Amino acid sequence: MGxxxxxxxxxxxxxxxxxxIRPIMKLGRVIPVSSTAAKDAxxxxxxxxxxxxxIGVVPEGSISHGGEIGKIYPGFQxxxxxxxxxxxxFYIDGIYGSIFSRAPKRDAKMSNIMRRRIRIIYGAPLSIDSDAKALHDAITHLKETHGSE
Known part of the structure; x- marks a missing residue:
């Protein structure tokens, strides 16, 4: 699906x-978010x-430290x-261990970036009223059925 x-x-x-990377992020219309200015974002x-x-939102608030799906925060709601x-x-597959992840430095090597396959896997639409559990379950399903990590 394109x-x-x-x-x-x-x-x-x-x-x-x-x-x-900031100029690239501006071109990509990325919305910066921080704990001190979350409401503005x-x-x-x-x-x-x-x-x-x-708008793409990582509902865990950040990329995980261990490759697992973390707690879903209410920001998306x-x-x-x-x-x-x-x-x-959506589930970002292949990111754990890359320089973009929060993996320990020994696992995240710059040389991995050229050989690493990172893909975004999208799921079926959920109702705008979906809660955190429904979203967590949907992301977990994507990881278990389509992920390689």
Missing amino acids: IERRIGYMMERSIYDKRL FRSAKKRLKENEI IIAQGVDAVIIP
Whole structure:
């Protein structure tokens, strides 16, 4: 299934603000989010959804430290309130152990980036009213049925 519209993902501000990647993130319409300014990021995401844009949210708040699916935080629900949209669960496969993961440095090598296959696996749409458990279950299903990690 292809998507002909650009997806603007949300990203942790500390990563977004890195000097070398920030210009690329701006071109990609990435929304930086931090614990101190989460409400601003949520407002920006909600505004874009209302403008019929697609927003990708990592509902765990960050990439996991051990490759497992973490606790789902309510940010996705806050963004979704009052928006006519659906939730598309996704799983990022192959990221654990890459330089983009939070794996221990011995597991995350720069040389891995050229040989590593990272893919985003999308699931079936969920109702905008879906709760954290439903989203966690959907992401877990994607990992178990399509993931390689």
